[in-house]
Amino acid sequence: MAYHVGSEVGRLRQVILHRPGDEMTRLTPTNKDDLLFDDVLWLHRAQAEHDQFAHTLSSRGAEVLYLTELLTETLAVPEARTHVLDAVLDPRSFGKATADMLHAWASGLSDADLAGVLVAGVTKAELLAATDEKPSLYLRTLAPSSFLLPPLPNHLFTRDTSCWIYDGVAINSMRKPARMSETVNVGAIYRWHPRFAGEQFPTWADGAAEGAATLEGGDVLIIGNGAVLIGLSERTSAVGVERVAQRLFAAGAATSVIAVDMPHVRAQMHLDTVMTMLDPESFVRYAGFGPRDTLILRPGPRGGLKVSGHRASEFDRVLARALGLDAVRVLTPPQDALTAEREQWNDACNVLAVAPGVVVAYERNVATSEFLRGHGIEVLEVPGGELGRGRGGPRCMSCPVLRDPL
Numbered sequence: 001m002a003y004h005v006g007s008e009v010g011r012l013r014q015v016i017l018h019r020p021g022d023e024m025t026r027l028t029p030t031n032k033d034d035l036l037f038d039d040v041l042w043l044h045r046a047q048a049e050h051d052q053f054a055h056t057l058s059s060r061g062a063e064v065l066y067l068t069e070l071l072t073e074t075l076a077v078p079e080a081r082t083h084v085l086d087a088v089l090d091p092r093s094f095g096k097a098t099a100d101m102l103h104a105w106a107s108g109l110s111d112a113d114l115a116g117v118l119v120a121g122v123t124k125a126e127l128l129a130a131t132d133e134k135p136s137l138y139l140r141t142l143a144p145s146s147f148l149l150p151p152l153p154n155h156l157f158t159r160d161t162s163c164w165i166y167d168g169v170a171i172n173s174m175r176k177p178a179r180m181s182e183t184v185n186v187g188a189i190y191r192w193h194p195r196f197a198g199e200q201f202p203t204w205a206d207g208a209a210e211g212a213a214t215l216e217g218g219d220v221l222i223i224g225n226g227a228v229l230i231g232l233s234e235r236t237s238a239v240g241v242e243r244v245a246q247r248l249f250a251a252g253a254a255t256s257v258i259a260v261d262m263p264h265v266r267a268q269m270h271l272d273t274v275m276t277m278l279d280p281e282s283f284v285r286y287a288g289f290g291p292r293d294t295l296i297l298r299p300g301p302r303g304g305l306k307v308s309g310h311r312a313s314e315f316d317r318v319l320a321r322a323l324g325l326d327a328v329r330v331l332t333p334p335q336d337a338l339t340a341e342r343e344q345w346n347d348a349c350n351v352l353a354v355a356p357g358v359v360v361a362y363e364r365n366v367a368t369s370e371f372l373r374g375h376g377i378e379v380l381e382v383p384g385g386e387l388g389r390g391r392g393g394p395r396c397m398s399c400p401v402l403r404d405p406l
């Protein structure tokens with residue numbers, strides 16, 4: 001089966017999700033900010049909410065693939081296991097003595113247990129309880145609850161670490177240290193999991209930390225017609241956009257990349273926190289985001305890039321032209337500024353289309369959903385009281401790998 005995501009709205013057929021697990025029980029008031037969460041969450045309820053989200057997608061015809069299962073099956077491949085352990089147990093982080101000890105312990109774990117550790121992390125106390133070896137000098141200096149491997153609670157947001165763009169995947173270089181190790185897990189899945197290893201597909205980014213070149217999937221909208229819209233945000237850099245554009249153009253996979261200037265603020269960390277697509281010509285957009293300046297990249301001479309700048313006032317025309325339409329429909333709920341800001345914070349604009357005109361949204365964003373329904377959009381509601389504490393909605397929590405063509 002070939003993987004392909006040619007739009008934001010074609011019927012969703014296959015999607016990678018991550019059901020929250022033990023990594024969430026690592027969040028504390030002290031570490032939550034570094035881990036990019038705004039609160040600690042109640043795991044049991046978060047799982048129930050997530051199960052409802054997954055059920056909503058599968059009831060509409062999407063096959064749900066779980067990251068933990070994919071990772072477990074990937075670790076059964078000896079080469080993958082070695083690669084992942086070498087990447088995360090780098091002696092430069094702990095010194096050789098501790099790295100050797102971690103290595104000896106991790107190598108004895110089952111695939112499922114190792115997958116669990118790679119996502120939930122491990123503390124000094126847990127390591128010492130599981131081995132007879134004497135602690136290294138480094139270990140002796142740490143508090144029992146110090147993380148040797150950090151937890152990765154943001155795996156919940158499978159959208160960001162990798163994203164399919166037309167017939168290839170970008171395995172992303174993440175901007176924030178708290179998310180960088182996610183790329184090791186996800187990169188291994190695409191390289192070694194039997195589901196992907198047998199397939200030929202290009203990679204638009206291959207996960208290596210590449211200095212200034214960062215890209216996160218929440219910034220990438222596959223708007224269709226050979227165009228890709230990418231937020232120049234707190235997370236995605238101009239160099240990251242150039243790199244992905246270069247590769248897309250070289251492969252003939254896209255004909256234009258539109259970079260959108262974004263404010264660098266947490267509430268709008270990715271483009272999909274302020275606008276997402278509803279059908280082939282409609283977007284929902286946050287009132288406080290408004291039209292923005294854009295820079296359009298097109299293939300240039302000798303494999304280079306041509307860049308043209310467009311003022312904010314042309315934003316909607318730029319989108320329409322890229323899509324080959326006379327106009328796009330932008331739905332911005334008429335709300336007072338306070339309601340708009342509160343709903344945006346809780347991901348009102350972060351909807352996930354399961355088919356053209358059918359989107360999944362958090363139930364709490366009553367005003368936005370009412371407004372979308374009034375414009376003929378079918379809104380499938382899911383609870384998000386706990387899930388939303390990580391600042392991500394249905395689109396952030398999904399990595400589509402296959403959508404039907406429009």
Ligand SMILES: NC(=[NH2+])NCCC[C@H](N)C(=O)O
Nearest residue numbers: 036157218270390391392396
């Ligand atoms: N596509 C998105 N908007 N993802 C939201 C990611 C939220 C996550 N806590 C982070 O800060 O990275």
